[in-house]
Amino acid sequence: MPKDSGIGASSKRREDVRFLTGRGKYTDDINLRGQAYVHFLRSDVAHGRINGIDTGEAAAMPGVVRIFTGADFEGVGGLPCGWQVTDRHGNPMQEPAHPILAQGKVRHVGDPIAAVVADSYAQARDAAEAIVLDIEELPAVIDMKAAVEGGPKVHDDLESNLCYDWGFVEENKDAVNAAFEAAAHVTTLELKNQRLVANPMEPRVAVGDYAPGTGDSTLYTTSQNPHVIRLLMGAFVLGIPEHKLRVVAPDVGGGFGSKIFHYAEEAFCTFAAKAIERPVKWTSSRSEAFMSDAHGRDHVTKIELALDADGMFQAIRTETFANMGAYLSTFAPSVPTWLHGTLMAGNYKTPLIYVNVKAVFTNTVPVDAYRGAGRPEATFQLERVIDKAAREMGIDPVELRRKNFITEFPYATPVAVEYDTGDYNATLDKALEVADVSGFEARRAASAAKGKWRGLGLNCYIEACGIAPSALVGQLGARAGLYESATVRVNATGGLVVMTGSHSHGQGHETAFPQVIAEMIGIDESMIEIVHGDTANSPMGMGTYGSRSLAVGGSAMVRATEKIINKAKKIAAHLLEASDADIELKDGQFSVAGTDKSVAWGDVTLAAYVPHNYPLEDLEPGLEETAFYDPSNFTYPAGTYICEVEVDPDTGKVSIERFTAADDFGNVVNPMIVEGQVHGGLAQGIGQALLESCVYDANGQILSASYMDYAMPRADDVPYYSVDHSCQTPCTHNPLGVKGCGEAGAIGSPPAVVNAVVDALQRNGKDVTHIDMPLSPARVWAAMNG
């Protein structure tokens, strides 16, 4: 019987009410009295030397308040990078300066050169057109291998375009090489994980405000982590201490990683608002978003898998080129390293692994985390090479995976992480059942009868979520802790407000978090309100990404609520004239064990704030507690996805006919929300597999900078998803036993789709072992026709 409230209930989302009636409050809905508008003049060349910027005519145009250029930011900090990777030789990565507005050179199409602040957007845009730029175009470097083989340098002051050459685990390298020498079979695959653009439907917006009377600055911004922006921008860019800087991220229209990072436009609006003593607003256009939001993926990889004669995995060796773009975005260096190399074991007990990653600067938009961030890249290459090995060795791909599964936990991989729990056979079996794999042959024959080639693809994935143990990531180069916080404020009449550093931009936190606390206390969910997105009213927190909000932020709420309950029990003991140890809390009633004496939650909370009959000598009045939760490990969601496609042999068009996802997310708080998260992730992963690609030409012009050119999945591009999360091995190290579900769909689906298409082609006699994504009809047709 499904629950109708608390943990495990599909409580309907309270957020929906405002979003369905046009009453959401997004950043672009904020308009401050007297605000000015900024338009950024951006580079239209990928690489060039700025010889002059003539703003004279533009500055005299109607409505123009002030025009800023890089010269206005001399002595102001650049955008900081939040993660320092150490290379194979023990040296720190190369870390270029990242100015707010270009200084001396432009390094990618979209690099901001000047900022026109005017009374209206239209005036700012008109004036920007009147700025005369003298830019000497320089040869650009777009291809990563060319960039590290003597191509033009993106940054003149760096030694080369190589950000770092990372080896993991470097000490394993010789043993891995020896295992390859001794292997009965080696499967090799070269592939690309193409560049993507996150494309939340809400473009980025920033509104800077400054109060001359107090010296306080406020930034309203489309961010997944307002506290991180406050820290980075305040401490590293503008030199504003946190107590004089407030960052507000109200309703945010999707993020998918792209709104984690601190962007130049945020710092600019905050800076300019103080300079002109007027609020300054920027709203990105969609084409600006394509040129200025951090992109995702963009890896070129060679992976090798060594197997013994029975198909047992002996070793994995990879070499990846990872595109950083022209500058280091906030967490860019961590994505191809610690979020990718550490996942190369997948679900398998491969004893030896060596991962080499060369991170490269090119004249392109910076690349950073996008839904999954490193884990999709790891999963894709691993699950593709396993499929290829299965064909080469004549082993059923299901059996090859199954015989190599990790089955005992905890399991320490050779790539530094320890999986606490899991049951990969369970999710595999469940997926095979839900996907009705036993009926595939009949469906294949039916497809063949109408001239279509049917294929079936499988993918098993694991990911690391619940980011992350602070001490561990500190050792790995993170320049931040990755705990989460919660303050639980109980009001006199018993309602609660929970202030959290987690940020909701579609995940339904305002609904799911109260379910947890309501269950703990035994009160109605409607008595609990979640407050987030404003540094002025929530404790320092690290925000939402890496499927961490429930595992880390939820755990902080549990800890704070436990403190609340402990104190409330003492108050109840006083009211009931009993010992603390004898007080039990159930269904919102405190009772003395073994008696019929009880006092209600509301009576205890009232006593805390009207302490007439209260143990004042032992206990402070009030009922408010804060907890910071720092996880002791990552969480490891895992599962199996199965895709069935039909390929049209005449056109190469791929149609996904069935898609099954069997996930193990540990305990589930709100199944409805979890399913929605999986659906959305699947659509993005299927989008990557079939449709999406960010394309540059050889000169660094971005050819896919509008929705006419970048193919996002539409409702009729995606299939019906059969999802199952009944396999649940609860996380062993957080109090909720939860693992995180936000990224799984995007991680697990691309290899399943590509495996299915390759399967369809192979079954029809085509010797095709790989096709790079997106699997457009043209690419599939070309692969089929040699």
Next chain:
Amino acid sequence: MTQTQTISLTINGEAVTATVPVRSNLVDFLRNDLGLTGSHVGCEHGVCGACTLEVDGAMIRGCLMLAVQADGATVTTVEGLADSPRGQALRDAFHRRNALQCGYCTPGMLASALEYVEAGRPADRAAIREHISGNYCRCTGYQAVVDAICDLIGQGAKA
């Protein structure tokens, strides 16, 4: 420089007269001049559907219509729908079936869904997908939106 024109129209049942730059599009006029921020701007070139709203009974892209073209028109936005019984059953269905996450595409998605439902069309999942294919949603993967529309029409058939 900036030419303006005075227009009169009915928005959510209220008569409005305003002087607008002739280059201003309808959704910017609604959002910035009238504070009707329920309609959202996602791409400004008519592809994403976030700004879909009703003009004289037709669902149109608010970013592809100039405000001056709406002179004399009757316009209904998500705010106008919310204040009327019209669309209530659809909003309930979206809520019941979890057909929204971040909410940004939702006003436009509701408009397109309402067009389908009010046309009396069937609970045919493929037809619904085709009909809402002009509205991008990056969060839901669309399945729950189709579920909601099917649910409302009264048949929950999978396809």
